[in-house]
Amino acid sequence: MGEQSVRDAAASVSADNGGGGAQEGAISAIGQPLAHDSAHLHVTGLARYCDDVAEPRNLLHAAVGMSTSAHADLVHVSLSRVRSAPGVVLALSAGDIPGDNNCGPVFDDDPIFAPGVVHYAGQSIFAVAATTVIAARRAVHHAQIDYRESPSILTAREAHAAGSYVLPSEQLVRGDSRAAIDGAAHRLTGAVTLGGQDQFYLEGHIAIASPEEDGAMHVLSST
Amino acid sequence: MRSHDVDSGVVRFVLDGQTIEIDNPPPTRTVLQWLREDVGRVGTKEGCAEGDCGACTVVVLSRSDGATKLDVQAVNACIQFLPTLDGKELLTVESLRAPDGQLHPIQQAMVDCHASQCGFCTPGFVMSLFALYKNSRGASHQTIADTLSGNLCRCTGYRPIVEAATKMYAPKSDAPTTDTHGAHSSSDWLTRFGSTDTGATDKLVRLTNLRRSSSLAVENPSGRFYSPRALGELAQLYFEKPQALLLAGGTDVGLWVTKLAKDLPSIIYLGEVAELRAIRVDANHLELGAGVTLTRAMEPLSQHFPQLTELLRRYASPPIRNVATLGGNIANASPIGDSMPALLALDAQLVLRLDDVTREVALDDFYTGYQQTQLRAGEFIQSIRVPLLGSHQHMAVYKVSKRFDQDISAVCVAFCVSLNNGVITHVRLAFGGVAAVPLRAKKAEQVMLGQPFGEECIHEAMGALRDSLTPLSDLRASSAYRMQVSCNLLWKLLLQFSGQLDVPANLGAGLEHS
Numbered sequence: 019m020g021e022q023s024v025r026d027a028a029a030s031v032s033a034d035n036g037g038g039g040a041q042e043g044a045i046s047a048i049g050q051p052l053a054h055d056s057a058h059l060h061v062t063g064l065a066r067y068c069d070d071v072a073e074p075r076n077l078l079h080a081a082v083g084m085s086t087s088a089h090a091d092l093v094h095v096s097l098s099r100v101r102s103a104p105g106v107v108l109a110l111s112a113g114d115i116p117g118d119n120n121c122g123p124v125f126d127d128d129p130i131f132a133p134g135v136v137h138y139a140g141q142s143i144f145a146v147a148a149t150t151v152i153a154a155r156r157a158v159h160h161a162q163i164d165y166r167e168s169p170s171i172l173t174a175r176e177a178h179a180a181g182s183y184v185l186p187s188e189q190l191v192r193g194d195s196r197a198a199i200d201g202a203a204h205r206l207t208g209a210v211t212l213g214g215q216d217q218f219y220l221e222g223h224i225a226i227a228s229p230e231e232d233g234a235m236h237v238l239s240s241t
Numbered sequence: 242m243r244s245h246d247v248d249s250g251v252v253r254f255v256l257d258g259q260t261i262e263i264d265n266p267p268p269t270r271t272v273l274q275w276l277r278e279d280v281g282r283v284g285t286k287e288g289c290a291e292g293d294c295g296a297c298t299v300v301v302l303s304r305s306d307g308a309t310k311l312d313v314q315a316v317n318a319c320i321q322f323l324p325t326l327d328g329k330e331l332l333t334v335e336s337l338r339a340p341d342g343q344l345h346p347i348q349q350a351m352v353d354c355h356a357s358q359c360g361f362c363t364p365g366f367v368m369s370l371f372a373l374y375k376n377s378r379g380a381s382h383q384t385i386a387d388t389l390s391g392n393l394c395r396c397t398g399y400r401p402i403v404e405a406a407t408k409m410y411a412p413k414s415d416a417p418t419t420d421t422h423g424a425h426s427s428s429d430w431l432t433r434f435g436s437t438d439t440g441a442t443d444k445l446v447r448l449t450n451l452r453r454s455s456s457l458a459v460e461n462p463s464g465r466f467y468s469p470r471a472l473g474e475l476a477q478l479y480f481e482k483p484q485a486l487l488l489a490g491g492t493d494v495g496l497w498v499t500k501l502a503k504d505l506p507s508i509i510y511l512g513e514v515a516e517l518r519a520i521r522v523d524a525n526h527l528e529l530g531a532g533v534t535l536t537r538a539m540e541p542l543s544q545h546f547p548q549l550t551e552l553l554r555r556y557a558s559p560p561i562r563n564v565a566t567l568g569g570n571i572a573n574a575s576p577i578g579d580s581m582p583a584l585l586a587l588d589a590q591l592v593l594r595l596d597d598v599t600r601e602v603a604l605d606d607f608y609t610g611y612q613q614t615q616l617r618a619g620e621f622i623q624s625i626r627v628p629l630l631g632s633h634q635h636m637a638v639y640k641v642s643k644r645f646d647q648d649i650s651a652v653c654v655a656f657c658v659s660l661n662n663g664v665i666t667h668v669r670l671a672f673g674g675v676a677a678v679p680l681r682a683k684k685a686e687q688v689m690l691g692q693p694f695g696e697e698c699i700h701e702a703m704g705a706l707r708d709s710l711t712p713l714s715d716l717r718a719s720s721a722y723r724m725q726v727s728c729n730l731l732w733k734l735l736l737q738f739s740g741q742l743d744v745p746a747n748l749g750a751g752l753e754h755s
Contacts, residue, residue, distance in 0.1 A: 051355070053352050053353070053355065054352075054355060054357060054358065054360075056357075056360060057351070057352040057355070057357055057360075058344070058348075058352055059360065060351075060357040060360030060363040060364075061334075061344065061347075061348035061349075061351045061352055061357065061363055061364075061367055062284070062334065062335070062337070062338050062344070062348060063283070063284020063285065063333070063334035063335055063363075063364040063367075064284065065360045065363075066283075067283075067286070067361060069277075069283075069286075069287065070277075070283035072281070152502055155502055156502050217395070217396075218395050219359045219361060219395050219396055220286075220288045220294060220296055220359070220361040220362045220393060220394070220395050220396075221286075221288075221359065221361040222287070222288070
């Protein structure tokens with residue numbers, strides 16, 4: 019749409035509405051400080067989050083058993099004492115997954131439960147479902163896990179020195195940077211280190227799975 | 242023997258004009274759990290369950306000592322045990338909304354200033370700022386920042402929230418609201434200033450009527466909770482039940498339950514013992530009852546020891562300071578308790594009480610090992626006596642932590658030095674975070690005593706520090722960092738007292754680098 023026709027459209031909308039009021043049309047919203055759609059729900063505590071939903075009856079609560087080693091083979095994992103802990107209904111690990119043990123959104127590299135080797139401290143090894151949150155969290159500590167530790171690479175510099183990359187390196191090139199630098203009147207050298215950042219909103223990750231008819235599963239999840 | 246009324250185990254408090262009665266609840270059930278799980282008030286959120294993020298912030302109203310006014314304080318509901326609400330009024334974010342739907346000025350300001358994005362932290366910010374609103378008629382940028390040091394937001398970057406806080410005192414008359422403007426409603430007290438208006442008086446009367454005829458004694462299969470109302474009653478009770486856990490603010494004990502899943506079968510709560518909140522000053526001492534909260538301690542401590550002002554401002558956060566006590570900080574015996582280095586440098590004395598006998602112990606002698614104290618079974622800290630500074634005494638306190646506000650110290654130091662013609666006649670070097678207990682570096686002190694205060698004695702003291710301190714490495718700092726910083730802070734002391742705080746070129750001379 020050319021600028022002339024946008025103005026004509028605004029004028030005609032304005033004329034239709036008598037030239038004023040809250041319904042002047044989409045054009046008049048530009049540049050206006052509109053409140054967030056949910057602002058009034060945020061400030062009053064009326065906005066609903068996943069954990070605010072009333073719990074279904076007989077809800078079980080899950081807790082995840084996580085690796086305490088940054089890099090290790092799981093020589094032995096025994097969940098027998100987890101299963102016999104008070105309130106526990108079920109404990110699952112990699113061998114219990116009937117389908118694909120992967121939840122990576124892009125690459126096939128994110129196991130749901132560690133398949134015999136862990137690559138970071140905190141990686142999930144098993145999950146336990148119990149009748150209360152506390153029972154599940156306490157049961158986790160009864161797992162018996164033998165780790166055979168391996169060296170771990172914890173910084174980008176160590177990884178580069180070891181030639182160990184998460185993904186193949188890429189170069190984005192335009193022009194001849196070498197020649198430009200060599201021909202520059204002034205050359206400065208330095209190093210910048212930047213920690214990785216992810217947006218991390220305050221709401222805890224939570225999901226509620228409810229079985230439905232014919233083996234269907236309804237999952238309510240925070241996003 | 243105490244007489245028990247039929248309802249001695251009933252926890253009673255006010256919520257939205259209603260008196261809530263809970264018959265012998267599990268003593269370690271938190272206010273947050275009760276709100277969200279028992280009564281379905283889900284506006285208050287769980288973000289961390291350890292008193293850091295502020296998503297759980299609620300406001301508690303209580304009768305001040307002397308019953309002359311209402312104290313209005315933000316607290317973290319996630320680590321607040323339910324029985325501690327007895328005799329008080331609880332306000333949650335749901336309480337702010339008028340029956341006609343009109344938003345409170347802080348809520349309206351946050352809408353107008355775009356101070357929310359995902360909205361999860363928002364109820365907590367609203368309640369922290371509501372407490373500020375009720376306690377002041379205006380606030381500087383710095384005051385707002387300090388007020389909000391216990392509230393985390395990941396989405397907005399804080400600027401619009403701070404803007405909303407400046408605007409809440411002057412609501413726009415034509416600001417849009419979610420519902421029509423109504424006549425004055427029962428939310429009047431919530432919006433008006435001051436604590437002497439009719440609404441506050443009504444609340445004070447209601448809380449006065451809640452006063453118990455006998456001390457709260459909750460008995461539940463999961464544990465017992467006692468709340469004595471006088472010092473003598475406390476001393477006798479603890480003498481009879483020395484295995485009980487003393488609870489003041491609960492800002493660490495709360496986490497024993499929420500994070501460590503500990504059972505606490507017997508709790509004696511100190512919050513109703515007014516004598517423990519006494520503050521006295523005489524010619525030579527400031528004496529603070531062990532139950533004085535950090536919030537109340539800030540004024541007398543800053544007045545007599547201005548050098549403590551920044552440490553106190555950075556001590557945890559307002560919701561924590563509103564309930565945490567000096568006695569609790571000392572008795573908890575953490576190596577990183579932030580009150581202890583300063584109190585050690587000031588030669589503080591503790592008045593301990595066992596049954597009806599008191600004794601005085603220097604804080605310097607109080608710790609016998611990692612989280613071990615001199616307290617005998619049934620003995621508790623009654624008060625802390627701090628000698629006032631003489632005019633010849635100079636003090637400096639430095640807290641080093643990754644985050645400026647509300648963070649556990651990597652290293653926290655307090656230095657006290659007296660000079661006579663430039664010669665050191667008295668010296669105290671106290672450190673936290675660098676050994677199993679907060680301590681004085683006595684070898685370094687001895688090296689400095691009698692020396693002219695200058696580079697040479699500071700360098701010698703740095704060398705002696707390496708013999709005294711045994712820092713560990715943890716997620717906050719490595720042991721090498723802690724050692725280096727401890728030495729550097731001695732240098733900072735020198736710079737401060739010689740009137741300059743430039744970074745010297747050769748600071749590293751003679752010190753190890755790693």
